[in-house]
Amino acid sequence: MAHLIGLDEAEAMDVDTVHDLYRTYINKSQVRLMTSFGFGRELVDRAEGAYIHTRDGRRILDFTGGVGVLNHGHNHPRVLAARQRFQERRRMEVHKTYFSPYLAALGHNLAQILPGDLNRSFLPNSGAEAVEGAVKLAYKYHGGTRRQVLRSDIAFHGKLLGSGGLTGSAQNHFDFPTIPGIRAFRYDDLDSVREALAEARDAKGRSDVYALLIEPFSASTMRWCSEEFLRGVRELCAAEDIVLIFDEIYTGWGKTGSMFHFTRYEGLIPDIVTTSKSFGGGKSSISAFVARDALFRKAYDNMTDAMMQSTSTTYYGFGEETATAIEAIAVAVEEDFPARARAIEEVLTPGLERIRKTYPDVVTDVAGAGALHGVFLSGGPKVLDLVGKLPVGGPAKDPLLRTKIITAAVIDTLYRKHDIYAYYTLNGRSPLVVSPPLVAGREECERFLDALEATLAEGMGRLVGRFMRERVSSLW
Numbered sequence: 276m277a278h279l280i281g282l283d284e285a286e287a288m289d290v291d292t293v294h295d296l297y298r299t300y301i302n303k304s305q306v307r308l309m310t311s312f313g314f315g316r317e318l319v320d321r322a323e324g325a326y327i328h329t330r331d332g333r334r335i336l337d338f339t340g341g342v343g344v345l346n347h348g349h350n351h352p353r354v355l356a357a358r359q360r361f362q363e364r365r366r367m368e369v370h371k372t373y374f375s376p377y378l379a380a381l382g383h384n385l386a387q388i389l390p391g392d393l394n395r396s397f398l399p400n401s402g403a404e405a406v407e408g409a410v411k412l413a414y415k416y417h418g419g420t421r422r423q424v425l426r427s428d429i430a431f432h433g434k435l436l437g438s439g440g441l442t443g444s445a446q447n448h449f450d451f452p453t454i455p456g457i458r459a460f461r462y463d464d465l466d467s468v469r470e471a472l473a474e475a476r477d478a479k480g481r482s483d484v485y486a487l488l489i490e491p492f493s494a495s496t497m498r499w500c501s502e503e504f505l506r507g508v509r510e511l512c513a514a515e516d517i518v519l520i521f522d523e524i525y526t527g528w529g530k531t532g533s534m535f536h537f538t539r540y541e542g543l544i545p546d547i548v549t550t551s552k553s554f555g556g557g558k559s560s561i562s563a564f565v566a567r568d569a570l571f572r573k574a575y576d577n578m579t580d581a582m583m584q585s586t587s588t589t590y591y592g593f594g595e596e597t598a599t600a601i602e603a604i605a606v607a608v609e610e611d612f613p614a615r616a617r618a619i620e621e622v623l624t625p626g627l628e629r630i631r632k633t634y635p636d637v638v639t640d641v642a643g644a645g646a647l648h649g650v651f652l653s654g655g656p657k658v659l660d661l662v663g664k665l666p667v668g669g670p671a672k673d674p675l676l677r678t679k680i681i682t683a684a685v686i687d688t689l690y691r692k693h694d695i696y697a698y699y700t701l702n703g704r705s706p707l708v709v710s711p712p713l714v715a716g717r718e719e720c721e722r723f724l725d726a727l728e729a730t731l732a733e734g735m736g737r738l739v740g741r742f743m744r745e746r747v748s749s750l751w
Contacts, residue, residue, distance in 0.1 A: 290318050290330075312679075313687035313742070322349035325715040327696060336695045338723055340646065340710035343494065343525035346553035347606055348714035354556035357602035361595045368594045377597035384604050385565050388534060391544035395571035398563050398597065399588040402524040402551035403433025405562035406441060406488070409547045410454070412566060413486035413518035415574040415583075421485035423456040423475045425468070430459075431495045431702055432488065432522055441488060458484075462493065463500045465507040472511065486518040487511075492536040494525035496703030497642045497649030502540050509543060518570065521545040524562070525647075528553045528604075529612025529713055532620060532645035546570050556603030559596040615713040616645030622717055623648055623709060626724035634731045642706075646713055649706030650727070652681050654735045675705050682707050684742035685730055693726035 288296075294315075297306050309315040318330045325348055327335040340346065347354055367373070378398065386394035397408055410424060426432065430443040440453025458475055461467035468487070475484045487508060492499040512519040526536045527550040533539040535548065547570070551562030566574075575583060590596070606612075620643075627641040627648060640651040682699045685707060689695040699707050711719060730738065 288318075290316065293318065312683045313690065324348040324350075325712050325719055333694055335690070336719055336722060338709060338711050338715075338719075339696055339698045340530075340712050341552075341557060342698065343530070343552040343710070344555075345557045345712045346528050346530060346612060346646075347556045347603060348712040349557060351556060351603075351606060351714070353606050354558050354599060354602055357556075358558060358595060358599055361598045366594050366598070369590055369592060371591070375592045375594060375597065377594055377601060378592040381597045381601050381604075384601060385563060388604065388608070389548065389565055390538060390542075392568045393544065393548060393565045394568055395566045396563050397566075398561060398591060400560050400562060400590055400593075400596075401433075402549065402562050403435045403438040404588060405524065405549040405551055405564045406432045406520075406522060407435065407437040409520045409549055409564040409566075410437065410441070410486055410488065412547065412564070412570070412574050413520065415580070416518055416570055417485045417516075421483050423458055423484045424454070425458050425460055425471050425475070425484055425487040427462040427489055427493075428459045429462045429493055429496050429498065429703060430488065430490065430522075431493070432490075456483075462489075462496075462498060463504050465504050465511075468508055468511060472515065472517075482515040482517065484515070484517050486520055488520045488522060490522045490526075492526045492531050492644065492647070493703070494647060495700045497647075497651075497700075497706055497708075498703070499531075499536070499644065502543075505537065505540060505543055509545070512546070518547060519545045520547045520549065520564075522549050524549055524551045527551075528607045529616050530645055530647050530710075531643075532617045533613050534607070536644075553607075554600055554603065555596065556599050556606065559599035559603070561593070561596040561600050610713075612713045613645075616647075618717070619646040619711060619713070619715065619720055620644060622720040623724070626720070627709070630724065630728055630731065633728070637731055637735055643709065646711050646715075648709040649700070650709060651704055651706045652678065652685060652735075654681065678705050680742065681735065681739060684735075684738040685727075687742050688730045688733070688738055689726055693730070695723055695726050 294306050306315070319327055320330050321328045325337055327337050327349070329335060337349070381398065382396040385396045399405055399408055424441070426441045426443060428443045430441060432438045432441040434442065436451055437454045439451055440457050443459055458471050460471040472482065472484060475482065477483050489500065489508065491505060509519060521537050523535045523537065528534065530553070537543055537545065547564055547566045549562065549564045554563060555561045575581060627650060631638040631641050637652060637654045638650060639653045642649050679699065682705060686697045686699065689697055697707055697709065699705050709723065
């Protein structure tokens with residue numbers, strides 16, 4: 276009989292055993308890459324609020340924010356209680372021929388929070404699914420008569436075949452097949468959008484664009500669209516009946532200081548908005564795309580197409596997931612997550628700017644809003660000049676490898692010496708991301724700033740030299 280690993284055995288594994296199983300059954304290169312850049316060398320015992328407790332007894336301040344998932348922090352008590360209540364009462368999970376009170380309530384709550392007539396919700400499982408569902412809705416709205424979709428040059432919308440094509444970042448460096456008709460414009464450049472629209476016309480001068488997809492705040496590059504740009508694309512899309520989609524998967528639920536980044540601009544309403552990550556309270560794998568009423572009615576509100584969208588994913592309306600999201604939204608509203616993010620910004624913005632001025636040769640820029648900031652690093656010892664001379668292939672072919680090594684060296688020191696967990700993005704200029712959960716307070720923010728300053732005070736040469744010797748050298 277085959278040996279199956281049970282929960283007790285899994286929870287008792289040491290890190291070497293976990294690595295071996297990853298190498299054998301998951302991805303050997305993933306283990307090599309992650310450990311070489313300083314990650315994945317310890318196992319977590321438990322996590323609560325803004326802190327991770329490792330197996331060896333360390334208490335780590337988590338400033339990754341779960342890469343957008345943990346606005347509520349780890350294991351928020353109200354989110355846990357909602358899931359436990361669902362389980363204890365033996366509620367039914369999913370059945371497409373029964374209507375769900377949880378799905379109905381969640382749809383209502385989303386409509387109450389979002390502006391205008393953004394009131395028709397669809398609830399798949401992941402952000403990439405939400406993006407693809409939104410684009411599919413836009414295509415169906417035009418009945419297949421238009422064939423092109425616009426996205427920005429720095430877009431990040433996922434890594435599936437469809438959402439991967441809609442992603443413009445360097446992460447998607449392999450030429451996978453994707454949906455046809457994707458056209459790019461320069462982020463936050465209204466003239467570039469106008470140029471793309473002009474190029475996407477048929478012989479009679481009619482627009483061939485069915486959707487325009489944009490992140491109002493690009494979390495992977497720490498750039499954001501101006502109000503002028505967002506209102507400009509709203510006008511352009513309205514004039515040509517193009518479906519405007521705002522991707523707020525990372526930035527929703529208060530992260531940048533407003534409930535959604537675009538809602539800081541009164542009267543600005545997209546045709547569809549996508550959300551995921553912290554929408555599930557850090558516990559639920561759930562996403563949503565919410566459409567304006569007229570758009571939905573034209574696309575799906577008929578007996579033939581009614582089931583095409585609403586039941587198009589296996590776990591649509593999964594009971595525990597929707598119940599969790601109901602409570603996660605309630606927490607975000609009642610604890611005023613946007614205000615929490617603004618309070619974090621009041622500490623981080625001047626603190627990071629002070630560090631930039633203190634170390635101008637190392638910190639080239641800082642940028643961000645609310646509880647989402649980036650620190651752009653440079654410099655490093657001359658040994659890094661050898662990176663470009665390494666044999667082409669693997670990590671050496673990455674044009675941002677030098678920046679990533681410098682940033683990873685800082686992250687590694689923050690973790691090893693100061694018990695602070697951070698990360699960097701793989702898009703744009705690969706900044707160090709400062710993204711605390713919204714349950715973090717002034718004390719945690721000041722601790723991070725002190726640790727970052729102490730780390731940079733060691734000197735980039737020492738940081739990178741140690742990191743190269745102990746971590747990166749294993750890549751070659």
